Amino acid sequence: MTTQLSFDELGTPLRDTTFVVFDLETTGGSATEDAITEIGAVKVRGGRVLGEFGTLVDPRRGIPPQVVALTGITQAMVSAAPALDAVLPAFLEFVGDAVLVAHNSGFDVGFLKAACERHGYRRPTSSVVCTVKLARRVLTRDEAPSCRLSALSALFGVAEMPNHRALTDARATVEVLHRLLERVGNQGVHSLEELLAYLPDVSPAQRRKRSLAADLPAEPGVYLFRGPSDEVLYVGTASDLRRRVRQYFTASEGRRRVREMVALAVRVDSVVCAHALEASVRELRLLTAYKPAYNRRSKNASAAWWLTLTDEAFPRLSLVRTPRPGALGPFRTRRSAENALDAVLDAVPLRACNQRIPASGGSGTPCALYGMGRCKAPCAGLQDVTDYEPAATTFRELVSGRTTAPLHDVATALEDLSAAERFEEAGTRRDRLAALIRVLDRGQRLAALAALPELVVARPDGEYGWEFAVVRHGRLASAGVARRGVAPMPVVAALVASAETVVPRPGPLFGTPPEEVALVLRWIDRPGSRLVHCDTPWASPARAAATWRSWAERAEAGRDLYRHAEH
Template sequence: MLRQSAAPAGVQTSLEDLGTPLAGVSFVVVDLETTGTSASKSRITEVGAVRVRGGRVVDEFTTLVDPGTLIPADVTLLTGITQSMVATAPPIGEVLPDLLAFLTADPNTVLVAHNAPFDTGFLRAACEREAVEWPAPPVVDTLRLARAVLPRPEVRNHRLGTLAAYFGAPTTPNHRALDDARATVDVLNGLLARLAPLGVTGLEELRAVSKPPTRAQREKRHLANDLPERPGVYVFTDARGQSLYVGKSNNLRRRVASYFTAAESRRRIREMAGLVAGVTPIVCTTDLEASVRELRIIAERKPPFNRRSRNPERAAWVKLTTDAYPRLSVVRVIKDDGAPYLGPYNSPREAEAAREAILHALPLRQCTHTFSPDRPVARCVLAQLGRCGAPCDGSETPAAYTVHADAARTAMTGDPAVVVDALTGRIRELAAELRYEEAASLRDRLTAFLRGARRAQRLTAIAAVPHLVASRPGATGWETVVVRHGRLAASAVLEPGTDPAAFLGSLTATAERVPAGYGPVPNATAGETELVLDWLTGPGTRLVEVEGEWTCPLRSAEAHAEMTHWAHGRASAQ
């Protein structure tokens, strides 16, 4: 086994110009020689690896490997590696610890290879056979990068030898691992130099590259120059000042700049680049504030290039009506009538599935007739099939029907056991009879029901709290939020050295006044309130002040999550 340090190699002087994110990355360029092309059947015969930092080679690793099997003659002809050469080489089980240590010596290491799936596939397979954990580092594929930034007219193909010659690499690839890895280093440096003027300055941008930026993207990159490097919301606008797209980021300048680089591959966003005339930044004190503002602006302005969160008013809910004989209805609007609701759902179809789950367990009426004991109507087919007690013709008394309606209300707002037990029992029966499609259909209904019940119960609980203050540690201090009836009312950071009492008093005094309202989402969209809930229940969050009670049912829909997983597994069996 041979380990070389500070081997001579070309220096990419322009790498420093790529910016701090890439300049701080250690690239370990790896190449393998193998007995064949199948990672499951073939074995590794040679390993070569080169560590590069700041465009400069700082270390190398190379060794032959005893594959424990015969090397085919055509492989020997291609690589020059013979059976006698590997006879005294260490097996892969001895090589892996040293190779993985070389690969993980720096916590910011990125694995690089030409046609990376081939090399990483062999390394993962070797780790699996030797019962060694694969560290799963970030991977950059120079073949994919070359295909993205070097069109065919510019190079005749994207083979390693062709690219090494194109970039003037001093080492010629020869199907020996270390030489091929050294050549790949020069190809990587050449590709990074090509990508730098296109705005690819960070690792995430580099890994996202799929095609060169359009001319419109390159021409608009200056729009990010004056933006602050702070968290917040950005709004792309056209020449008339109309909003085109809204997003949020922890670093406004860096995120907006990425839209005008090769890292942005979404077709609609590339099309938008030609329309953008300006960018409006909205600096926020916390990431939660940025997320909430993003949702509010999208819902208000409905920018054409945003796909999600544009129409929260189109959400569907399942409602148990409040008339004398309550029934389940899929609605778009929540009313102040004391009715329980499930949801919200993204589509009426999903809401209908949840409704069907309840109807499977409870014989509620499905007709829309208006009737009373004094004015009965003829029973329908469902009553004749035994799926409804027929209160319409007086067969079921109001008191008996109220029992079913109360059970539905409890399942929606508290313990959903009556629905869960009925559906899981039937799923068991269908699975035992090998009727998996029917079982899967019931599973989907149960999942939709529990998802809506969980969302509604969580939303209703926080919406009932008139005032809540919570805080958790952030990068520059304690991120503190005021939540009132489920709506984010204020957000700020308590910085070191600030008087906590004065800070809290000022924050709560200037926070938005939010009325009580009614229903699960009285003063905000469901999306906003769920962002707030996720933040409040995240690790490290501490409650500072709470007025009223913030509680959820002990036997809630969330408590039945494990049962849902069980039903999913049984219905999906075989």
């Protein structure tokens, strides 16, 4: 039996709740191994359709015959479709802060979250309603022996029967949702919070802690769950702090560790923020400061690996946490940095050994790389400092965007390997080159932003007002808003005057954590952004790795297609 919420806790009436009912078609059942082939979604509120979103997606791999037979989506249909990295931002924009609804939501939400992680977008934090779970809660076994979408559609006599195509199935799910909401309405469930609490598997203790959210503001910001010793257990962001925190005390929160955290929590603090960017940045800084035990991101919130040249007569590449100017990175894991090191050695004739060689040269025995023509053996005194220096210079110029010649050299070598039918070696070096291009491109874009002493950016807030960010050396120094009807430039002047003073430190990103620069850059990159002020030109290097993006995309598509064919 559910507990009736108090009047203050009723929250958003279902008739005023915006739902995005969505469906995905994929190449298989694994969110990590398979890819999305179609997205369909319908936005509804109060029984009215507000909009629809539908597109095929190029999975960049083959579609298994059994999936073609089930969905009717063929390789020819998706070959001209946009890739997921082009579709995903538009879909997330369509979803916004709406409640997500899906039939068997674990499947669709799992693919959506995996896609966000793969392409560098924040995972949706919206409430999720699963129509399968809702149907099992509402309908008897006699009435609905099966809760498959086709069975429920037949039971309710929906106008457009599902056919394993994303938009059609989403439309059918909308009708099923509405019929199920009619049923729960007869049982006294009239708000979103009541609906989420109505679903099973919520303990009385979890419900009793709803009072922790009572005094939180209905504004965007960051929330902190605190334990009995005032320790920070968990940090998160929300567009509506009160609504988001309340969701932790309903059935929509199914994560075991998070439920464990809620059981320990005795207080929830909040920090109100001007907009989503400020909330994301503050969350990142709090994760770094407190390292909460229940945040998966805590351990590596600001950690990154870099490849830098050592300071010696014959410099070699070294993996470091604190980079010096000219370092390559950032890398999220040590393994990805090690793979990039191999890729650099494919492109630049730096030595691979770790021994320290005096300026006069070594007196050892050349290693196997000397015999392969990939090293001139300074360790054996066969190369002097003057002859070695161009290799170190080439690395610095490659990282800074002053040359792409090494990339051309590796691409030419790949063609020679393919011509010699050494396909396995060619594939390995192709993948390394594609990964190197990606990290060079990302690092150069982050460095270009971090190099700016001051940048003021505006974005529309969706209600004819503006959101502002003052960015100094890639760090968010100030944030604010000018709502509709408020003159924006005085707001900008006040934000600049009160902005944090940022003193640049040595390093590729001038001391700003890579994740923060990346957050700021993604916010600026979204459609609609306007540069209000930039005290020095914001430019990319003329020979940046961005000129090789299309090559990397083709290489990755070929790799994925080959892997799928192997399976």
